[in-house]
Amino acid sequence: MQASSSAIYEFPIGPLPSGRHSLTRETVLASQRGRLLDAMAQAVAEHGYGSTTIAHVVSRAGVSRKTFYDHFSDKNDCFLAMYDTGIGFLLQRVSDTIEGQEDPHSRLVVGLQAVLSILSAEPAFCRAIIVEVHAAGPEALARRRAVVAVFADRYLDANRQARENGSKIAELSVDKALAVVGGILDLISTRVEADRTETLPELADELTSFAVHNVLPRR
DSSP states (O other), rough: OOOGGGGSOOOOOOSOOOOSSSSSSHHHHTTTHHHHHHHHHHHHEEEEEEEOOOHHHHHHHHHOOHHHHHHSSHHHHHHHHHHHHHHHHHHHHHHHHTTOOHHHHHHHHHHHHHHHHHHHHOOOHHHHHHTTGSOOOHHHHHHHHHHHHHHHHHHHHHHHHHHHHHHOOOOHHHHHHHHHHHHHHHHHHHHTTTTTTGGGGGGGHHHHHHHHHHHSSSS
16 A cells, blocks of 8 residues: 555656765756756755745846746745755655665665765755745645655555565554654754754664664564
8 A cells, every 4th residue: 555645746856956966066057947946945944934035046046036937936936846856856866776776675774874865965955845844835745745655655665575575574554654754854854953964874873773673563
């Protein structure tokens, strides 16, 4: 059984976040839209979603207000585009990282480590999607629920595959899968809110132990 809310929409793959991957920051900033998305993440991280203005965004992006409105209808539209693009890239990076990991346990561990590494490398983007998304209105929260469901689906798949491979483990319920993802996000959020985003990889051992214990529980 899948956490069906993950099918709300498709996450596009795009230029955010920048960092240690095949896209360089120069590539990100090569387009006006890319600069605006990057500027939105930076502005929201600095000022908070509620206090961020279009003036903050266009100033950071080095474009005019007219250019902003050529791409987005308002601040929320830009934030949602930044969120979608960044999450899409995050999901793609995690998928690329776990490709070739056939063992469900290994995929779970390597995937979670990849998430922590990617988020720690992008503190502004991380704060925007982990913390400030809660202030960005119902559409943003719907997207967050979809992200939680995507990761819950992956945990359900890992549990199912392990059982099909003969492992003596209990079946994972949708509610428990969602609870595991929510717990992981809450701990990540605690560090981000404390301006300790760069320390997220330190959570790898504890969080992977927690995830394995709950996603692949022994009977």
